[in-house]
Amino acid sequence: MQRIAQDWLVLTLTGSASAVGITIALQFLPMLLFGLYGGVLADRLPKRPLLLATQSAMGLTGVALAVLTLSGQVEVWHVYLTAFLLGLVTVVDNPARQTFVSELVGPAQLSNAVSLNSANFQSARLIGPAVAGVLITAVGSGYAFLFNGVSFLAPIVALLLIRPAELHRSERAPRGKGQLREGLRYVSAHPELIWPIVLIGFVGTFGFNFPIWLTAFVHEVYDSGAETYGLLNTLMAAGSLAGALLAARRGTSRLRFLVGAALLFGVLEVLAALAPGFWLFALLMVLVGMVGLTVNVTANSSVQTATDPAVRGRVMSLFMMVFVGGAPLGGPLFGWLTDAYGPRVSLAAGGVISFLAAAAVGLLLARAGGLRLRVDLRRGHKHLAFVPRQREPRPSRKPLTTAA
Template sequence: MRTGPGADSAPAPAPTTTPTADRTSMFSSLKIRNYRLFATGQVISNTGTWMQRIAQDWLVLTLTGSASAVGITIALQFLPMLLFGLYGGVLADRLPKRPLLLATQSAMALTGLALAGLTLSGHVQVWHVYLTAFLLGLVTVVDNPARQSFVSEMVGPEQLPNAVSLNSANFQSARLVGPAVAGVLITAVGSGYAFLLNGLSFLAPITGLLMMRSAELHKARRAPRGKGQLREGLAYVAGRPELIWPIVLVGFIGTFGFNFPIWLTAFVDDVYHSGAGAYGLLNTLMAAGSLTGALLAARRGASRLRILVGAALIFGLLEIVTAFAPAFWVFAALMAPLGMFGLTVNVTANSSLQMATDPQMRGRVMSLFMMVFIGGTPIGAPLVGWITDTFGPRVGFAAGGAVSLIAAACVGLILARVGGLRLKVDLRPGLRPHVRFVPRDPRTADEQRAREPAEELTPAV
């Protein structure tokens, strides 16, 4: 455990009042009361968040008729993460997380209510949406690393991988409901009521945070105030291949492969000539696949780098295939596997990073993870929007998939080299064909298995 001047005393032992959960159970983390409260509040709030996302994208497209404008909105929402993400991680490591989350969740509620007021009054303009998206992004800079690292304080280290997976399942469950409700609201009464319901939905997580029992939290040592903490976090990640290369991979995929609001609005409007209902349907189908991926990750428990690389390869390939789907029903059917493998990339990277990180550094490491995953959007979204507008939705979607595929292949090879592995392909007749990473030198197989990158990559890909 890393310590520093002024650090608190040793962390308190795990609370005896926290139930012991079966490590193999898919929903074991929900046996913990504080996490149950957190998860319940988040599923309600996340439903509102997805409603606002759909309504926001559609409102911008209605006001401007441009996929590039949707890209600009997304870029402004995630630009603060790119600019200030690491500072948010420093704050999350320094400050008590529950009061910090109460402040950020309240601020996010206000942004939704403000946009609702502008839209329902009939005075909304595209710059209002741009400004609201940017302000929401500023709050998210602190909220994301605090929320991510607070999970370990609620459930402890043994249940952390399961809880991270269930958080993603929670988010994707809301994604099943939110877009569908948003599509109905937009069609029936307009976007304003979606923004209003999102603002009100934050009452649920705020209530859950207030009801938590402090004595049952796993107290984490907070980082003391001091100079050079941001540089310390970067140096910590740079010196660990099991941290830096997964972050590089999700950076490429987040920047170029996760621009679905741009692609889906463009496909619905320009290729298939449909409306908000079809856009909501595509998001719902993708959410169904994402939920499946999250539940499988919760059941699997362990997070292996080979799963991360394999899921990223398949994700990039699926994007290329989906870009050239000949009919709407084929395009829609491919949303579920796209969601499943995209979610697997996110969850596996998230949980493997948290498990490999010193608790005192977790806020900074997770802020870096979120910075490159969603903070790259201000770079990727306008570029992808321009490609989509200039060369068409199919070329834009395929380009994002190609970047994701190449990045996954390169990072996989680098991790294999770091782990002292080589690719072995066995297609001999009479044997089950397999593709496997194995130690370069069979005499050192035992030593290689003891090293984490090798342990993560050795099983068959």
């Protein structure tokens, strides 16, 4: 609800998609600057008390923005400031929350738990935009901010009710020097971690600028208001929820599935940019939400399951840093692109870049695994498939003979 109200409030105050992009950039800039340090804290400190502190602070930002808006004193710089403060808290909250899942269920059920956690998150996204759209239209953005601030009582109470003795605690990293470099060295030594993180970085930076694109499509292309913006976000969240539930049914996360989903994600964004009518655009955004969430969940679970618990906080902070930390680059860039060339060109550009990044990572993974792409256009055969490279046999050396 706060995200919808925040984006719409900035657009109302300024009339500029670039201003929405700046808000997004400020919210995610701390993740880009300090994200890895948040992972060090998540590995070093007990996660349940840490989450109690971060969730309380996030609730206070919502209440503060509500007071400013309801009193009629809100200005754009207030929104910028609260977005930046929220980003600072998220630096610690994100890796702590991601890795706390493994303490709740243990390693055997981690992949399913990550997917179900995403499904739970998407359920909130399904309800929030619809309620926010109604509230903004009926009574203004201030009450959406207020409800968001009060809603943090739910996770705070849930954390207090958890029985610590039943948690699957992982060994905490001791305080010491070089822990940041240790986490980076660990990732660099494991290709199964590097390439999903690289791919999610490109998709997150260039393909997930939906606050900019949806506000611009509603405002410029369809000449509508907050109700339509809330509807589109709800439809995307419905697709994301379906994607999360489908991901939860898969017990394992394979890298080839991740690459395929990212390729499809890029194609769907380009098709949505070219959609001639509103309802076709809305339908495609449902599919974009479904496939985009599948990319996120598959990359998240594959990285978590392949990481040693002692460094999981630092690895997941790097994952989140490249996924959401690219927003300070992507937000202003696509905000400017939207203002200069229109939302259709901007959305299509994001889809093309996501597709090319997925294709490049897929080829690199295939090469690292000793595979090559086989093209077979015969009927009844699989047209595209990766098959093992055939090594050419070395020519045998014939023994030298002497003339008689």
